[in-house]
Amino acid sequence: MAGRKQGISILVVMQGEYERERIAGLLRKAVSAVFTAADGREGLRSYRDNHPDVVFTDIVLPVLDGPDMIAMIRGEDEDMPFIVAYDQYNPKALLNVLELNIDAFLRLPADPSKLLDAVRRCARAVYLRRKLAQADRMLWNLLDAFPGMALLELKGQVVYANQRMAAYLGYPSFDHFRAGGARIADRILRLNGEEYTGGPSGWITAIVEDQLDRDAVVHLDNPGNPSGRPGVFAVTFATFQNTPLRLFSFQDISELEDEKDLLADEASTDPLTKAMNRRSFLRLLGTEIIVGRPFSLVMFDIDHFKSINDEYGHDVGDAVLREISQLVRENIRETDRLVRWGGEEFMVLAPASDMDRVRQVAERLRQAVEDFSFSGVPRTVTSSFGIVEYVRGESQDEFIKRVDEALYRAKETGRNRVMEG
CATH class of the missing domain: 3.30.450.20 (PAS domain)
Incomplete structure (x- = not known):
């Protein structure tokens, strides 16, 4: 065993004190550090405390058997090199150990030259691991920079x-x-x-x-x-x-x-009221029809809006449009979408809503508008509403025509009311 010591440490786990100390003595002449243990549980503890580079173990151990100890160490370090010793031929025991991917086998009593050869083979694997670990650390340092x-x-x-x-x-x-x-x-x-x-x-x-x-x-x-x-x-x-x-x-x-979302939002939003614009609404409506989920639509406009512009000016008319848009947003769900259809006409797309719900929504909005004091308008402002529920198979144009006709009937029958289409 004479020669330059390998710069590695070895854990020797053997039940027999004489053979354990003999092997440990041989190894101390060849490696930098040797640790010993008399049973599998003590060997596992020594492995965790000392972090050896190689484990030399007998197959048969008290307390915790050799294969069980090997499997537990493999669970913590799958690349740990193992030299396994055996003193009698036991095919079943050897087969169990072979399945654990052992690096070398040695028959007891250990021949010094064969022991050294096994250590050298394991040492090459240890040095390769160290080189790879060093390369990993260099790469990690570069990544950290x-x-x-x-x-x-x-x-x-x-x-x-x-x-x-x-x-x-x-x-x-x-x-x-x-x-x-x-x-x-x-x-x-x-x-x-x-x-x-x-x-x-x-x-x-x-x-x-x-x-x-x-x-x-x-x-x-x-x-x-x-x-x-x-x-x-x-x-x-x-x-x-x-x-x-x-x-x-x-x-x-x-x-x-963020900038792209802002531009997309600006492209899909009416600049005065911040409601969805007509083009974006038609795309959304087409998607809702394709998906096939139940939904309803509210269409409303401001009664006698032209007279507001004529009597109080277009600035006041614009303020009314902004305020009614905000008022509607405060009285619908987040999933409902407010749309400026054109001029003083608006839509509310209400997903997952039947006629009962959309009727309640429209009536709540009608009352909210009537009760609200709009800036620059000393009189009551009202709105008329048409409501429809989508019928499967109906085209987009047919659907919009139905709600438009419902709104028309609301205006023709006295305004400030909700009509179903």
Whole structure:
């Protein structure tokens, strides 16, 4: 066993004191540190306390058997090298151990040269692990210096997330993130505009296998944002040459998304009343008809609105339009949509509403308008309402015509009332 010592540590777990000490003595001449244990439970404890590079163990141990101890250590470190000793041929016991992916077998009493060969084979695996770990640390350090959020993925598993990403997710480091059992997928709210339901690694597959080769857009929950607003990121990936390892980078585009949403909102909104405009409403109405869910429609206008403009001026008329829009919004559900159809005519699209509900909505709005004091108008302002429930198979034009006719009847029969279509 003479020669330069290997810079590794070995745990020797054997029941027989004589053979245990003999092997430990041989190993101390070849490696930097040796730990010993007399049974499987003591061996497991020594492994956790001393973190050896290699474990040398007998198959048969008291308290906790050799295969059981090996399996428990494998559960904590699947790459731990094992040298397994046996003193008699037992096919069943050897088969059980073989299934645990053992690195070397040695028959007792241990031959010094064969013991050294087994240690050398394990040492090569240990040194390779150290080189890989060192390379990983260098790569992680580079990622931590990266100006944006980034992570490494291998075979569907996130193996590292840099400091910026860990901090965004609410953790001081990736180790804390992983120790807490957290997953990146748990923070994904939307992927490419759709609610995310892809499970732990579905987002990786969706991005990597995207047939359109787009930069993915991901909405990530942000626990550090007091407003509760998620961050929006453009996600790209690159594969390391000759490896399955992939680097995902996350570029914050939240401000761009806010600007895009603002522009989209402006394009779909009437500038005076902030209600949905006619073009956007027709697209929404078409979608509701295709989906096939029950819904109803309210159409109303302001009675004698022309006289308000003529008597008090167009500025007052504009104020009335703004105030009635706000009044309606305060008296409908968030899921209901207020639309400016044109001039003083408005619509309210009411999803999941039958005629009974929409009648109550229209009557509540009619009363609210009549009771409200509009700026610059010293007299009572009223509105007339037509209401209809969508009939399956009805075209968009037929549906709108029915509600328009209902409103016309409300005006023709005295105004300030609700008529069904």
